[in-house]
Amino acid sequence: MKVAIYCRLSEEDKNKQSETDDSESIQNQKSMLIQYAIERQWSIYNIYSDDDYTGADRSRPAFNQLLADAEKRKFDIVLCKTQSRFTRELELVEKYIHHFFPLWHIRFISIVDNADTEIKGNKKARQINGLINEWYLEDMSENIKSVLTNKRKNGVHIGAFALYGYQKDPNQKGHLIIDEEAAQIVREVFTLFSQGYGKTAIARILNDRGMPNPTEYKRLKNLRYQQPKTKNSTLWKYFAISNMLTNEIYIGNMVQGKYGSISYKTKENKPIPKEQWIKVSCTHEPIIDRELWDNVQELIKEKAKPFSVGTIGIFAKKAKCMYCDYVMRSTKSHDRYYLKCETKHVANEACIGSFISVAELERAVIAELKSMITEYLDKDELEQQVSITNNLNEKREKLKAEVTTFQRKASEYAKGIQDVYLDKSKGIITESEFLQFYQNFCKEKERLEMQASKTRDKLEIIERKMQSADSRRQIIEEYLDITKLNREMTVKLIDFIRVGKRSPETKQIPIEIHWNF
Template structure:
């Protein structure tokens, strides 16, 4: 008996769960339909993979990823879904898995509603069209949602999933914030202490010594929605938590949103947006901090701001993290020499064992690694072995050019057929009614072909851009080979982030891990 893997996913349009632990009716219906079909076909059900509350564009669906791992290991013979869109709404994944890897792995893909079946060679185009339609659906839905959210931001409505510490979402008015007095008292204390001359780390230490839970832990204890922390020691107050609080205008009643924007509708990754592009609306809710105290705090922050010193203090600013706790290391100065140290070891006892390194030492390590990397990467033999992506892009480009040539031939044949049809009409071999019917069909086919040619041109442009990016990556490394000193601009271009560990006892070795931008 052939083994079948059933995959189900919750439809975004069908959320009707009674309890969080229940499968939605949509999932239950999918399972029943697919199980019944499997029994009718005489297949053995290997497993049911079910992702509830996940979109079709989410590549990190846990059951989806498990399904792909099991498919590669060939633990079953068939993947069965209700529709192709339940498996994925991305054309790229349709091509990669359904039309690409599944046949290589010996896996047959079937979706019932849209009749997709990789065993039927004749419906590959329909699968690709389904993928394209689903891709358009994702893009249109993303644009519509973005337009609605932008409009609400411009009108001062709070649209975030989590209320800022010190506030709660108003249960009576959607998009409005109300003060959470217990947390607001801590916010007022932080602003007051800073105005009296206490530093940000000192304030964090004072709150930790008193056992005051940080914003995330406070929300967890009170049953409020909060963002899951990515790092350890999440119950402690940190320097940056105090720093961000002291400059957040929401505490004086202004709604400020849109500080980050998504890179693409295909990913959850966000990037900072310029301050001029933020959405700022004044007086949208009750203030926790009065204007006089706010102005005083901002003036103190401005007075304490250090000038940016390229190559020393600011060289690795916000680029270096402690390998132990994951927090950003801060700069310090002693006897004219600059250092980076883990800010977490000062906020509470045993918070972190602490990482520490001299800036000039780290600079030398980065330069050495960059030179080593350039020697490996720029070696032609190594380049040909390692840069497999470029070969893949060349193959994709060649295939796209062949497909475009075929479409252009179809377009030319279409014009010839239409001309021949017209001649037959003139000779009286084809009636006028039949001529217009067939001419209309040819015109529709011509429009479809022209559209496919435009899509092929767009895909070729994307491939060219990706190939160019690969060449630029090589040029970037060449440009910064054999440098003697780094600049802040170079650090921004070359480095995503660096982790620094605790010095190895009895040696001068400090564990360093550099994450490059290329």
């Protein structure tokens, strides 16, 4: 028998000597599990180890590699210290330990809590373990959230990264101290803006001098930083200047809680309304004095006034440059509104740049939307769509019935396995007859479960298609006579738009519209 050993470090018992060392906990787990396998004369296929990952993290590299190898039937047993080391999520317990592992003929064993998929009647215990672990995750999430909120209200900095211009105080946890080299740039940005320089102009000044942007500066100084997701990541950009000029941390106020998690099961965050942000005054030394700050805030308000009316803003954060993938910025000239690639203007040869008037982009979006509506409303097309919808409905009902049938038959074979086992125990059938029945019943049960799984996948595809058709129909009814766009429409209809540069030959601007339906 080939065994795969899986170890995971829990937050409660980590005790690392250095970042590159395995934790003491990991070493103990390995020793225990290797000894367990040797005593049973199992061959160790591989040891999969995740250090510094929680039991709810689905992106654990070793965990995902183990699942990939399990699907390829590279071993016969998965061995863990406890079921919670494998996962704390009940959903994953059901998905892998109770569904896929049996299909892949893989036995799951956890030593301490006696979980073993080969022991009859052990399933309820594994499910109870899974449920307890799920409650543990939820409670731990709420406890952590409560502790972090309390720290924020006390003005303690709890972020992973210090804001550009500051460093984490090595002598006081949660306190910020000024990083004088970066602070000089922050003061210069505020001073230049107060003297009438625009945000793009300030970015260009810094780039022309070869000043690294906040992310690159931290990288060069070996400070903690967030990995950039786009090209030209070393350049200062309009939005970096814009965000800096409105961040109250630079006047000594700690502002936190701008984002919150969607669920304890995911790392995804959602923005929190501004009125719910946690702000504590005078928590650290300011970089910008109050007089300069107030002056800059007044100038920002004045500059924002001309852009608060008209069509400006309908494509905010929706239009991206086709060449560097950065969000295009709004601008105004002679009472007309435009979108332009900021990267082209903040540094030489950084990007060839995209540029389009808001009116032209609006016309292009409306034209494509009307084209899709016209195509859909074509009589033959409409009849075809009705026919397709009816067809999909029939297929959906048929697939639902098939899933029910497969599940019912699989249950019958599961009961048959129990019955033949009882018959063998009572001496009604021989050992060899039992084995033959058992193998046949198991094989047929697995085949039916696999068929049920495949049919469920087909059913999901059908339902997605039907939802897509309903979405199109709703859009047609709502936007049949559209002549003008507003912000609410673009948010609902458009995922994002890529805009290119006008062609000298055709005079056309390449536009790619990615719809939400």
